[in-house]
Amino acid sequence: xxxxxxxxxxxxxxxxxxxxxxxxxxxxxxxxxxxxxxxxxxxxxxxxxxxxxxxxxxxxxxxxxxxxxxxxxxxxxxxxxxxxxxxxxxxxxxxxxxxxxxxxxxxxxxxxxxxxxxxxxxxxxxxxxxxxxxxxxxxxxxxxxxxxxxxxxxxxxxxxxxxxxxxxxxxxxxxxxxxxxxxxxxxxxxxxxxxxxxxxxxxxxxxxxxxxxxxxxxxxxxxxxxxxxxxxxxxxxxxxxxxxxxxxxxxxxxxxxxxxxxxxxxxxxxxxxxxxxxxxxxxxxxxxxxxxxxxxxxx
Amino acid sequence: xxxxxxxxxxxxxxxxxxxxxxxxxxxxxxxxxxxxxxxxxxxxxxxxxxxxxxxxxxxxxxxxxxxxxxxxxxxxxxxxxxxxxxxxxxxxxxxxxxxxxxxxxxxxxxxxxxxxxxxxxxxxxxxxxxxxxxxxxxxxxxxxxxxxxxxxxxxxxxxxxxxxxxxxxxxxxxxxxxxxxxxxxxxxxxxxxxxxxxxxxxxxxxxxxxxxxxxxxxxxxxxxxxxxxxxxxxxxxxxxxxxxxxxxxxxxxxxxxxxxxxxxxxxxxxxxxxxxxxxxxxxxxxxxxxxxxxxxxxxxxxxxxxxxxxxxxxxxxxxxxxxxxxxxxxxxxxxxxxxxxxxxxxxxxxxxxxxxxxxxxxxxxxxxxxxxxxxxxxxxxxxxxxxxxxxxxxxxxxxxxxxxxxxxxxxxxxxxxxxxxx
Numbered sequence: 001x002x003x004x005x006x007x008x009x010x011x012x013x014x015x016x017x018x019x020x021x022x023x024x025x026x027x028x029x030x031x032x033x034x035x036x037x038x039x040x041x042x043x044x045x046x047x048x049x050x051x052x053x054x055x056x057x058x059x060x061x062x063x064x065x066x067x068x069x070x071x072x073x074x075x076x077x078x079x080x081x082x083x084x085x086x087x088x089x090x091x092x093x094x095x096x097x098x099x100x101x102x103x104x105x106x107x108x109x110x111x112x113x114x115x116x117x118x119x120x121x122x123x124x125x126x127x128x129x130x131x132x133x134x135x136x137x138x139x140x141x142x143x144x145x146x147x148x149x150x151x152x153x154x155x156x157x158x159x160x161x162x163x164x165x166x167x168x169x170x171x172x173x174x175x176x177x178x179x180x181x182x183x184x185x186x187x188x189x190x191x192x193x194x195x196x197x198x199x200x201x202x203x204x205x206x207x208x209x210x211x212x213x214x215x216x217x218x219x220x221x222x223x224x225x226x227x228x229x230x231x232x233x234x235x236x237x238x239x240x241x242x243x244x245x246x247x248x249x250x251x252x253x254x255x256x257x258x259x260x261x262x263x264x265x266x267x268x269x270x271x272x273x274x275x276x277x278x279x280x281x282x283x284x285x286x287x288x289x290x291x292x293x294x295x296x297x298x299x
Numbered sequence: 300x301x302x303x304x305x306x307x308x309x310x311x312x313x314x315x316x317x318x319x320x321x322x323x324x325x326x327x328x329x330x331x332x333x334x335x336x337x338x339x340x341x342x343x344x345x346x347x348x349x350x351x352x353x354x355x356x357x358x359x360x361x362x363x364x365x366x367x368x369x370x371x372x373x374x375x376x377x378x379x380x381x382x383x384x385x386x387x388x389x390x391x392x393x394x395x396x397x398x399x400x401x402x403x404x405x406x407x408x409x410x411x412x413x414x415x416x417x418x419x420x421x422x423x424x425x426x427x428x429x430x431x432x433x434x435x436x437x438x439x440x441x442x443x444x445x446x447x448x449x450x451x452x453x454x455x456x457x458x459x460x461x462x463x464x465x466x467x468x469x470x471x472x473x474x475x476x477x478x479x480x481x482x483x484x485x486x487x488x489x490x491x492x493x494x495x496x497x498x499x500x501x502x503x504x505x506x507x508x509x510x511x512x513x514x515x516x517x518x519x520x521x522x523x524x525x526x527x528x529x530x531x532x533x534x535x536x537x538x539x540x541x542x543x544x545x546x547x548x549x550x551x552x553x554x555x556x557x558x559x560x561x562x563x564x565x566x567x568x569x570x571x572x573x574x575x576x577x578x579x580x581x582x583x584x585x586x587x588x589x590x591x592x593x594x595x596x597x598x599x600x601x602x603x604x605x606x607x608x609x610x611x612x613x614x615x616x617x618x619x620x621x622x623x624x625x626x627x628x629x630x631x632x633x634x635x636x637x638x639x640x641x642x643x644x645x646x647x648x649x650x651x652x653x654x655x656x657x658x659x660x661x662x663x664x665x666x667x668x669x670x671x672x673x674x675x676x677x678x679x680x681x682x683x684x685x686x687x688x689x690x691x692x693x694x695x696x697x698x699x700x701x702x703x704x705x706x707x708x709x710x711x712x713x714x715x716x717x718x719x720x721x
Contacts, residue, residue, distance in 0.1 A: 055407040055682070057385075074715070134553075140546050141559055159549050160700050246497070246550030247700035248693040263378045264685045266407070268385060 050272035057269040065273030075274060077249060078257040081164060085253060086232035088168035089175075090225050096172065097179030097224060098217070102209075104180065105187045115184070118177035126174070130241030133170045134159075163243045163251040170238055175231070179224050186220030187213070222293030226286050233282055254278060337365050338619055339390040341379065343606065344370040346394065348642075350635035354626045362619055374552070384409050389613040392620040394606055398437030398446060401609045402679035405445040411610040412443040416621045424625055425646065433603050434645035437673045440680055446609035449628050450636075451645035452572045452664065453601045453671035454504050456594065457579070460587035462490075462567040471568075471591035475508070475534060478568075478594055482544035485567040493538060494557035494566035497548035499688070499695035500602070501557075501570060503674040504593055505531045507600035514678040514687070521687070521716050522709060527597075532705045536698045550696055562586070572604055573664050576641040590663035593670050603671040605645065637661060643668070686719035 050066070053059050069075050100118065104111050121129060136142050137159050145155040158166045190213065198208045236255040239245050245252040245260075255278070262271035340355070347370060355366050371379055373396050383389050384404075395401045404410045417426060426447065427435040434448035458471050466485050472478040482492030495501065506513070509531040512523050522528035538545040546566075549556060558575040560566040562582040569575075579588060593601035608627065610620040626632060633644040634654055643664045649655060650665040678684045694712035697703035 134551060138556075139549055140556070140565065141563070157547065159551070160547055163550065240552065243550050244552035246692070246696045248550075248697040248703075250550075250701070260685075260689065263381045264689065265683075266381060266685070 046272045052269040055266045065270045078252045078254045082254040089171050089232040090228040092172045093179045097183050100180040101183030121174045122177040126237040129174050134242045167238050186217045190216045226289050339367045340392050341390045342394040348636050358623050389611040391614045391616045399675050399679040401446045402440045405440045406682045410445045411612045429646045431645050446607045448607040448645040450605040450642045452604045452643050454570050454572050455667045456591040458568045458589045460589045474595045486544045491566045492544040493568045494560040495548050496557050498554040499692040503602035508596040510597045516677040521713050573641050599670050601671050602674040683719045687716045690715035
């Protein structure tokens, strides 16, 4: 005879929970299989490949590729160039993103149109953006120098003289709309009562921004900086399209070097090790940023 | 975290399911040629000539196959090939930008040697006797031939006849001194006497003209003799930075900058090859184009360029591939392609044909071809050509664009190249 009354309830609840869990796993199964096949399996395979070298990645070297990467001047150079690029993109995106969001969060006529315009570069293919700016900035044939020349201003040669800064500017131009949109959402989540209280206490606009807006934007700032850092460290298309890593190796970004190592030099093992080192750096930086953000927000 | 027995069993079941799944995934796919009715052909994206379309159509008809003709830009084709080789898939016939790129693949066993086919059909095809010697040698590795040259081109001097005439020059320059004098005379306002290319391969003719060897397998020496290499690189840098008769080339993956300046009448002379004929003629039909022999310093020389075909080692249809290759490199097809697109060919009979001799532009290229030599001879066999070329690209752009002292740039290059070669 089955138990009845209060004793039956936990058992029934347990059955229900198991049924729900089964349903949940069933619904998740396609996504889990997709991720297993398309992400986790290649990640695992790449870890294995990183222990080999040679054109066919069939010569076992253990951690040899990792030690090689740490002493490879080209890899070190590419990493440092990429760090400069990432810092530039993230810092400029944060400053301009917050500034643009503050402006576009005002009750301005046509602000929706401006928000839309700001998003257009983000929605444009990076191939188009790269080639567009490559042609605009060409010192001899580009339209920018024509305009500068006709205005009597000195001509620029940024692609040759400041290649990393130029790519930073193009990357920021493309992604600033996305950062701005996130900051606008963050600003709209700040209750108006905080500003009213600050005004009552006699806070100036700068004090309201410094002590109300900025602290309450920390979660958005952390999100934008983490995503921006990850994206910037993995940047490939812009140096490939705009400068081809040049002049010389001046804009030889890390993932560009990984690509060249794999598909140009035919060393998939070493390229895999370089990729794993980047993954470790990205994970470490993301954890540091998230922890710092949590501490600041808590404070 | 506590792991119950039930959860442990679940994890075990999941692992048991995932294991074979991953094994199945890790197995290389069947070769692309496994479909008996399909033949896969890779060519350059710009080489979809009408003459080739006719050849392919007849080939499909004769062998009852469908040709899957896939077209790529050169860099993308190299990426595609590396991916194919890594995955175990392959095309049946592949176009390559020259023999040296193919020898690099032959070193790793990815290319089929063609000697058995050549022994059987070479005489009827005219191979190798009807081919320029350099166009045969560049496809050779350890005594075997790994591909057939289809187009043979070289860099030579393109000049604007009207501009030279207006500057009082009655003939194009013949040597470096003449060239510098002409460039100075032609530079006025925003017009440059010469426009150098940012692509490092365009610097090769200068080095060859000064007797420089890029790679010497004996002792694995690079850029020798060194004083001649320094002089050739310094001469090019001086055109830009000292004499200011040429613009600073802009680093990019586009080699068409000088052609665009020439077409826009912003440059009076460029060093390029027949691949720039079409854009110049179409973009600026009013330009009176002149082609001159490669320049001379210690020797008149230029670098060998062009394209050819190889059969991948894993091709499932090598006999068909050889048949299509023979049709593409036949004299009849090559003359049609020359007429259609200005492509120049490696056959001696092509250079001697009345069609070519009666075309002044084609004749100029044909006259220059005997001076062409491969710049990277011996290097592809090391399997490290890509690394050395990447280091040379850095050297060239640092000298030409960033004004790095030539001696320091060459030292950095030699160090990097020696590290790669070992």
